[in-house]
Amino acid sequence: MLSISKAEKSYIQAGLTASPPSRSDGRGLLDCRSVALETGVAPLANGSARLSIAGATEVIAAAKLDVETVDDGTEGRDGGRLICTVSCSPSAYPNLSSSTLDDLQADLTSLLHTTLTHPTLHPQNLGILPGKKSWLLSLDVLVLADGGNVLDALFLASRAALWDTRVPRTRGVEYKARGRTAATATGGQGEGGRGDMDVDQEVQSGFDSRMIHRATDFELPDYWDEGEVLEGRERWPVAVTLNLEPPIHFLDATSQEEAASPLRLLLAFAFPQETPPVMQAMRMLGPGEVVLTELKELIKAGENYARAMHAALNTKLREEEVRRNQRARERFELHR
Amino acid sequence: MSTTTTTTASLTPAEQEALKASIFQRLHPRVYLERFISENIRPDARQLDAWRDVSINVEKIGSISTANGSALVRLGNTTVVCGVKAEIAEPELDRPGEGFLVPNLDLPAMCSPKFKPGPPTEEAQVLSDRLNEALIASNILSLSSLCIRSGKAAWVLYVDATCINYDGNVFDATLLAMVAALKNTKLPQANFDEETGRTICTRSVSAPLNITCTPVAMSFGLFDSTTLLTDPTAFEEPLLDSTLTVVVDSVSGALISVTQLGAGIDVQHCIQAAEQRRPALAELM
Amino acid sequence: MAQANFDRRRINGPEESHPPIFGAEELVHGSRWKAGQPRDSRKPEDIRRIFLKSGLIDQANGSAYIETERTKIACAIYGPRQSKNTSFNEKGKLNVEVKFTPFSCDRRRAPMRDAEDRSIAVAIHQALISSVRLELLPKSTIDVFLTVIEADGIEGCIASGIVAASTALADGGIEMIGLVVSCAASVVGSETWLDPTEAETQSSEGTVILSCIPALGTITSLWQSGQMRQHDVLRVSLLVPSRAYF
Numbered sequence: 001m002l003s004i005s006k007a008e009k010s011y012i013q014a015g016l017t018a019s020p021p022s023r024s025d026g027r028g029l030l031d032c033r034s035v036a037l038e039t040g041v042a043p044l045a046n047g048s049a050r051l052s053i054a055g056a057t058e059v060i061a062a063a064k065l066d067v068e069t070v071d072d073g074t075e076g077r078d079g080g081r082l083i084c085t086v087s088c089s090p091s092a093y094p095n096l097s098s099s100t101l102d103d104l105q106a107d108l109t110s111l112l113h114t115t116l117t118h119p120t121l122h123p124q125n126l127g128i129l130p131g132k133k134s135w136l137l138s139l140d141v142l143v144l145a146d147g148g149n150v151l152d153a154l155f156l157a158s159r160a161a162l163w164d165t166r167v168p169r170t171r172g173v174e175y176k177a178r179g180r181t182a183a184t185a186t187g188g189q190g191e192g193g194r195g196d197m198d199v200d201q202e203v204q205s206g207f208d209s210r211m212i213h214r215a216t217d218f219e220l221p222d223y224w225d226e227g228e229v230l231e232g233r234e235r236w237p238v239a240v241t242l243n244l245e246p247p248i249h250f251l252d253a254t255s256q257e258e259a260a261s262p263l264r265l266l267l268a269f270a271f272p273q274e275t276p277p278v279m280q281a282m283r284m285l286g287p288g289e290v291v292l293t294e295l296k297e298l299i300k301a302g303e304n305y306a307r308a309m310h311a312a313l314n315t316k317l318r319e320e321e322v323r324r325n326q327r328a329r330e331r332f333e334l335h336r
Numbered sequence: 337m338s339t340t341t342t343t344t345a346s347l348t349p350a351e352q353e354a355l356k357a358s359i360f361q362r363l364h365p366r367v368y369l370e371r372f373i374s375e376n377i378r379p380d381a382r383q384l385d386a387w388r389d390v391s392i393n394v395e396k397i398g399s400i401s402t403a404n405g406s407a408l409v410r411l412g413n414t415t416v417v418c419g420v421k422a423e424i425a426e427p428e429l430d431r432p433g434e435g436f437l438v439p440n441l442d443l444p445a446m447c448s449p450k451f452k453p454g455p456p457t458e459e460a461q462v463l464s465d466r467l468n469e470a471l472i473a474s475n476i477l478s479l480s481s482l483c484i485r486s487g488k489a490a491w492v493l494y495v496d497a498t499c500i501n502y503d504g505n506v507f508d509a510t511l512l513a514m515v516a517a518l519k520n521t522k523l524p525q526a527n528f529d530e531e532t533g534r535t536i537c538t539r540s541v542s543a544p545l546n547i548t549c550t551p552v553a554m555s556f557g558l559f560d561s562t563t564l565l566t567d568p569t570a571f572e573e574p575l576l577d578s579t580l581t582v583v584v585d586s587v588s589g590a591l592i593s594v595t596q597l598g599a600g601i602d603v604q605h606c607i608q609a610a611e612q613r614r615p616a617l618a619e620l621m
Numbered sequence: 622m623a624q625a626n627f628d629r630r631r632i633n634g635p636e637e638s639h640p641p642i643f644g645a646e647e648l649v650h651g652s653r654w655k656a657g658q659p660r661d662s663r664k665p666e667d668i669r670r671i672f673l674k675s676g677l678i679d680q681a682n683g684s685a686y687i688e689t690e691r692t693k694i695a696c697a698i699y700g701p702r703q704s705k706n707t708s709f710n711e712k713g714k715l716n717v718e719v720k721f722t723p724f725s726c727d728r729r730r731a732p733m734r735d736a737e738d739r740s741i742a743v744a745i746h747q748a749l750i751s752s753v754r755l756e757l758l759p760k761s762t763i764d765v766f767l768t769v770i771e772a773d774g775i776e777g778c779i780a781s782g783i784v785a786a787s788t789a790l791a792d793g794g795i796e797m798i799g800l801v802v803s804c805a806a807s808v809v810g811s812e813t814w815l816d817p818t819e820a821e822t823q824s825s826e827g828t829v830i831l832s833c834i835p836a837l838g839t840i841t842s843l844w845q846s847g848q849m850r851q852h853d854v855l856r857v858s859l860l861v862p863s864r865a866y867f
Contacts, residue, residue: 103739110740120826120848270848279854282829282845287750289839296855303851400771401691403724413679417770419724425638438634442732444720446697446766448680453718453766456630468632492638496723496732498768500695501678524641537641570680 003095004259012260016245023257029250030305035156037313039164039320046227047165051157056147056254059154061139061161065168067128068136080126080134084113086154088143112141112154115237115268115281116162123230128170128218135167148254151266155239156313162236163317166227170218237280238313239268240305242298244288249298251305263288265295267302271310277303366575373563378572380412385566387554387613388412388505392512392620394520404493405521405545409513412569413503416441418513420521421494424535427487435482435490439467441497441510448502448570463507466595467497470511470583474551474592476518481546485528489535493521493545504569507581511553516621521545552586552617554610555579558601566609582610586618631732640728660814660821666860668804668816669777673784675792683793687785689816691773696785698793701761713758717746717765719782725772741779742767748783748803748832748842754796763795774819776805776828779844783832799834801841806831806857808849813857829857 004012015022021029033054042048045062052058068076075081086108093101116139126135139161141154243253245261253261268281282299284290290298347355361368361379372379382388393408400406403419427434443460445453456464482491495518497510525541528534557568557576565572568579578598584591589611594603663669669689678684681697688694701713719742721730745767753763765786772778783803790797807817807825814821822828827847833840845854 106739107743110737110743114740114846118827118847265843276850278848278850279827279845280848282843282854284747284840284843286747289751289834289837289841291839292858295840295843295858299851299854400693400724402727402771406724415677417722419722421724421729423638423640423729424642425635428635436634436638438632440632440723440732442720442722444766444768445699445718445764446681446695446720446768447678449699453720461630464632492634494634494723494729498722498770500768500770502680524643526641534642536644539643 004256008256009260012257013245016250016257016261017248021248021250023250025254027252029248032252032309037156037160037316037320039160039317040324045161046167047161047163049157049160049164051153051160053147053149053153053252056145057150057153058144059141059150059157060144061141061154061157063137063139063161063165065165066136066138068134070132070134076134076136078127078130078134079122079124080128080137082117082122082126082137082139084116084139084141084158085109086112086141086143088146092143092146108141108143108150108154111151111266111281111283112139112158115155115239116158118280121232121235121237121270121280123167123232125167125228125231129172133218137165146255148256148258149241149252151241151264152239152252152309155237155268156309159236159238159313160317162230163233164320165230165233167230168220168227171221173217173219235270235272237268237270238306238310239266239281240302240309241266242302242305244290244298246290246294249301262286263290265290265298265302267299267306269303269306269310271307277307361571365571369559369572369575373559378565378569380569384563385609387567387616388414388569390512390617390620392516394516403517404523405517405519407513407516407520409509409516411505411509411512411567413501414499414506414509414570415501416497416499416506416509416513418495418497418510418517420517421496422521422523423492423494424484424489424526425492427483427490431479432487433483434479435484436492437471437477437479437482437495438492439471439495439497439514440464441467441499441506443499443502443506447499451502463510466507466581467510467514470551470553470593471495471514474549474583474585476515476549476551477545477547484526484535488533489526489528491523491526493518502570504571504573505555505567508553508555508567511551511583512617512620515547515550515552518545519547519550519621549592550586550618550621551583551592552614552621553581553583554606554613554617555581556601556606556609558598561600564601564605580606582606584610584614586614586621589614660809660812665812665814669818671781671784673788675788681789681793683789683791683795685785685788685792687781687788689777689781691771691818692777692781693770694767694778694781694785695770696765696767696782696789698763698765698786698789698795700763700793701758701795702764704760704762709760711756711759713753713755713760714762715746715750715753715755715765716762717742717749717767717786719745719767719769721769721772725769737775741775741782744779744830744842744844745782745786747844748801749786749790751841752787752797752799752801752834753790754798757796763790765789772819774805774817774822776807776817776822776830777819779803779830780805780816780832783842799836801832801834803830803832803842805829806860808847808853808857813853813860815860827853829854831858 036052039049041050042062046065048062050060070076070078088105128134242249242265243261244263263286266283269277270280271277388411391410400419404422405420408417441460441464443451445451451457484490495514497513499506522542522544524537524539526535526537557565557579559565559576580596580601583593672688675685677686678697683698686695719738723730723732767782780803787801806813806815807822807828809825827849829845832842
């Protein structure tokens with residue numbers, strides 16, 4: 001993104017490959033900048049997180065659930081679906097024209113979307129009524145500032161927001177027309193369908209049963225209940241970007257370092273609890289080549305970095321949950 | 337500059353001549369063409385009134401399994417591929433018993449250096465419009481045969497053509513490709529379900545379209561207000577004063593339309609030339 | 622599909638239309654592969670037959686056409702020509718644009734550039750960029766235009782597109798450090814299937830597309846999605862180059 005002069009470029013490259021290596025902010029090659037994370041930042045979203053890398057790179061991710069009809073003509077699918085969108089604030093990239101910014105957004109969106117929507121990651125609890133309704137989970141990620149390493153930040157923030165997401169509990173409701181009103185219910189599929197309903201457990205429901213013959217719908221049993229977490233939330237991957245400046249590689253590049261050594265290898269790993277770690281995405285980005293033996297080493301190293309990052313993120317996410325529970329309790333006390 | 341001299345030096349005298357000729361062609365296209373015409377021959381070694389070879393391929397490369405019907409047409413070097421996609425829509429309110437035929441031609445940046453990526457160029461828009469008119473005027477198939485249930489459901493035939501290689505007279509080639517693709521199109525059997533209001537199709541039963549007419553187009557161009565060039569190439573086209581296209585039914589020979597852009601062309605002569613050419617195209621179809 | 626689809630630059634159909642819906646009994650779209658079954662029609666390590674021809678588009682500086690069974694892609698190279706933007710660039714620019722014909726997929730693609738076109742173009746660009754000697758072409762642009770006539774899976778499109786584009790670049794006399802070849806592979810159960818079709822990728826856990834320069838033994842692009850174990854990735858990375866020469 002950033003364009004730097006030749007002299008600056010070779011200065012940064014020389015620093016990275018020197019022994020001992022030196023980076024402008026004094027970090028070692030494999031040291032990351034400090035990362036701050038907070039969940040539950042968007043009160044209206046079903047799950048959200050804000051992540052900042054040393055105040056230079058800032059990303060907000062929010063997940064929102066919508067009810068979708070499952071039908072041949074529509075895009076809705078049984079078992080629900082996930083859509084990821086990345087938008088970049090123009091203030092994060094003041095030097096880019098609007099069309100380049102659009103392309104950048106499209107690239108980031110496609111990377112995040114293809115990685116997270118792979119069928120092997122799909123949460124099993126996004127269905128509501130088989131063949132009728134399901135949840136559409138939209139994950140929107142906003143890049144507020146890019147001080148380098150925006151890819152890792154995107155995946156970390158997305159994982160945190162998805163971890164934080166709660167799916168409302170639903171209960172299927174069946175409408176049965178009594179013999180008396182059967183004629184109206186079957187005769188007119190329109191307004192007439194809402195006659196006397198025999199709802200299980202006598203719940204009076206305000207749902208309109210139009211369009212649905214032998215109507216089946218759902219309701220939220222407890223409006224105030226937060227809901228359950230996404231199934232398989234441990235599976236969401238973490239990504240680590242290895243910046244390659246052969247023979248060395250380094251982590252968490254600043255924008256200047258990214259401009260100086262443009263070849264990157266992005267690795268996304270998931271760490272399921274019982275089974276060995278799996279790769280969820282791998283991309284080579286930028287001009288340059290690697291040979292296979294190097295690649296093997298890089299993937300091995302990448303897995304270790306990703307594991308450390310995964311452990312740190314999980315600890316932080318648990319802390320956040322405790323903190324927010326506590327805060328909620330305090331607020332409750334106050335009101336009482 | 338130094339590289340150019342070294343490369344030219346390494347060429348044989350014949351190659352050097354060819355290079356000189358191609359530079360001359362690029363710098364002075366009009367004079368270049370004039371010199372050929374004065375010898376009664378064209379740059380591609382054709383007579384002034386000769387047509388380029390045509391081939392229509394619906395079997396091998398022309399068969400596209402994702403389309404309901406398809407064809408690939410080569411007219412000299414001009415190559416056009418056309419695919420028909422059938423979808424279902426609600427008919428227009430004022431024409432409840434009719435389906436839709438939607439022809440479009442795309443001239444992608446790939447086919448010629450004169451096109452840039454992006455929305456359709458002016459040329460593509462004009463050609464799409466002329467193709468649409470030709471198909472409507474010829475009444476190639478009755479739109480009412482596309483109706484599934486009056487006022488409820490009808491077939492939409494998207495006839496999309498893409499030019500792969502642009503070497504002039506794209507209109508003739510595209511019309512051939514569109515008609516060949518339509519003749520090759522099969523629609524699955526469709527049943528409209530009154531209760532659900534949906535159309536359910538059966539994959540195993542399909543029928544070809546009821547094509548009533550096979551229009552073919554033949555184009556001519558006038559160079560230097562005097563010389564009539566048949567089937568102009570991409571090099572000749574920008575140098576023409578006016579062009580004329582004759583569309584006829586290849587089976588009956590009935591004249592469907594004559595479109596002229598510019599003036600000074602002997603229409604009668606062109607219609608006669610088209611009539612002579614028609615049997616060859618009818619055979620291909 | 623989209624409502625505001627009216628475009629005065631094209632011939633327009635109805636506002637809304639949808640692909641035909643087939644009866645439920647006909648959902649058996651060929652016989653679906655089930656776990657444990659061997660691959661039908663070819664061996665796991667076989668690739669589809671390739672038809673590759675250069676120089677089909679005579680107005681282009683270089684061109685190629687590739688066909689691997691149902692995947693059909695035409696590619697043309699224009700350039701090196703002068704860069705349009707004014708800023709001076711020491712290195713040449715490689716510009717890749719991919720276009721799908723509306724009839725190339727099972728569902729009609731409305732003629733509009735969408736995200737998929739762009740992501741395929743980015744993948745092809747990544748595979749080619751390090752093979753072209755752009756440092757010899759200051760202030761210039763090489764345009765690589767691809768038209769997908771028929772697609773059978775996005776992975777196959779990317780891999781075939783890369784091969785076609787590299788061939789077209791060579792046909793156009795562009796200086797390169799080597800030809801780029803590319804192949805996709807899917808992990809299905811315990812097997813690795815090379816050059817998967819669309820139906821095969823759908824039943825696989827993970828897919829990787831590897832592009833390399835066989836002459837130098839280097840990898841120019843790796844594009845993996847879905848679930849794969851580390852050793853699977855490495856196995857595939859070894860397998861693809863060994864099969865990718867032709």
